[in-house]
Amino acid sequence: MRHAREIIRLKCSGLSTHEIARRLGMARSTVRETLKRVDGAGLSWPLPEDMNDEALEAALYASRRSKRGHRRIEEPDWAGVHRELKRKHVTLLILWDEYIAANPGGYSYSRFCELYRSFEKTLSVTMRQTHAAGERLFVDYAGDGVPVVIDRLTGEIRMAQIFVAVLGASSFTFAKATWTQALPDWIDAHVRAFETIGGVPELVVPDNAKTAVVKASFYDPKVNRTYAEMAAHYRTAILPARPRKPRDKAKVEQAVLIVERWLLGRLRRRTFTSLADVDAALGELMTQLNERQALRWLGVTRRRLLEEIDRPALKALPDEPYEYSEWRVRRVGVDYHVDIDAHYYSVPYRFARAEVEARLTACGVEIFHKGERIAVHLRASGNRKHTTVPEHMPSSHRRYAGWTIERIREDARKIGPATAALCEQILESRPHPEQGYRACLGIVRLVGSFGVARLEAAAERAIEIGARTYGSVKSILDNKLDRRPAPKRPADAAPILHPNIRGPRYYH
Secondary structure, three states, X not given: OHHHHHHHHHHHOOOOHHHHHHHHOOOHHHHHXXXXXXXXXXXXXXXXXXXXXXXXXXXXXXXXXXXXXXXXXXXXXXXXXXXXXXXXXXXXXXXXXXXXXXXXXXXXXXXXXXXXXXXXXXXXXXXXXOOXXXXXXXXXXXXXXXXXXXXXXXXXXXXXXXXXXXXXXXXXXXXXXXXXXXXXXXXXXXXXXXXXXXXXXXXXXXXXXXXXXXXXXXXXXXXXXXXXXHHXXXXXXXXXXXXOOHHHHHHHHHXXXXXHHHHHHHOXXXXXXXHHHHHHHHHHHHHHHHXXXXXXXXXXXXXHHHHHHHHHHOEOOOOOOOOOOEEEEEEOOOOOEEEOOOOXXXXXXXXXXXXXXXXXXXXXXEEEEOOEEEEEEEOOOOOOOEEOOHHHOOHXXXXXXXXXXXXXXXXXXXXXXXXXXXXXXXHHHOOOHHHHHHHHHHHHHOHXXXXXXXXXXXXXXXXXXXXXXXXHHHHHHHOOHHHOOOOOOXXXXXXXXXXXXXXXXXXX
């Protein structure tokens, strides 16, 4: 309306339409149209002192409305326009075309855009961020935990952590309680979030916590390998927020604030005794937040926005949920076995002493060499035993990496007869002689720390007590038991007879 006032003033000063358009930088057709409306409204300069912009606009456009039968311009549903703009390929021009088709006497396109921008400014800062449908899921942990009484007798309390995820377009919020913020809980919370929203977004936006990001960087952040593998399984990508840029994840910051207030504020007098209790309370409050409480600025619930906007744009869930896995870097031993959590898994003998990567799941172990999977095993407990695939063994005790059974036997014989006998017993007691490499090699190398005499004495004692492991021999030496004779039962002692003694026949 500022230009309209200037046009009226300049026209009353005697300037031509051409000169007015030149001075104001406007098209002459616009100036002529405005002057036509001024004449129709009977206005002249100076305007009445009480005529503000709204009154001037009403006066200039009253004549057009009267000619059209005094039809009132239908006000668009600006909240609905805002929701529709989140859909893919939808623009203000498309929405204006639809508006004019339903309301032929409605606002012009420029006025339509101007009024929408005014409505957009009334939204919160977080809401004004542009989030396309199905594009981003923001994730984070709440700053405050929930106290859980884990021992009713002592009153011991453990803090449960609250994981929060929120979709950018619909603001649909998910929350889950975990005991820790460690990687297993972090991954499991993501899997549950995807299942709850019923799909997978294009991007997942975490902060730069060590659980998610190994190295925070403005240009090239390094994402945890297990986290990246989980994202690949769901065909999404990880986009960490920029370091020290809270506005990158303002959506989840607001959601965390809501969850903290709803949970910690409303349930502050409730006592939780298990993680399941906290999850049940979270589920009730999230249902109320997402399905019963309408967003103030849009007038619809988060659940409805999820179904109408986000859900159609989300990717489908994979057939199977992601199975948590960890990666370990290991070096293969001379016996072509890899030590993982105190259990030995075989690889093809040609990879002896090579550096490999092991992927561990709850049930399996996969071993990779330079990106190629070279072995797969069922996961076993840490019992210091071996899992050996026959195809991984060399034929005829083939020489590799400078070590063979014969070399180990020769080195043991050089130390003494007791050491040689003990190593021979170890090799013969294993299903495959190669499985005794590691124990024999360790025993032979003890000579460097304890000397020949002590190692021979320790080997004699180990043979006497039936100890056929490296750990037993090392314990004998550490505790100086090799310097004391082993207790012997007199040869003429009467045998022990008792009904609870099974005897050798039991094991036949």
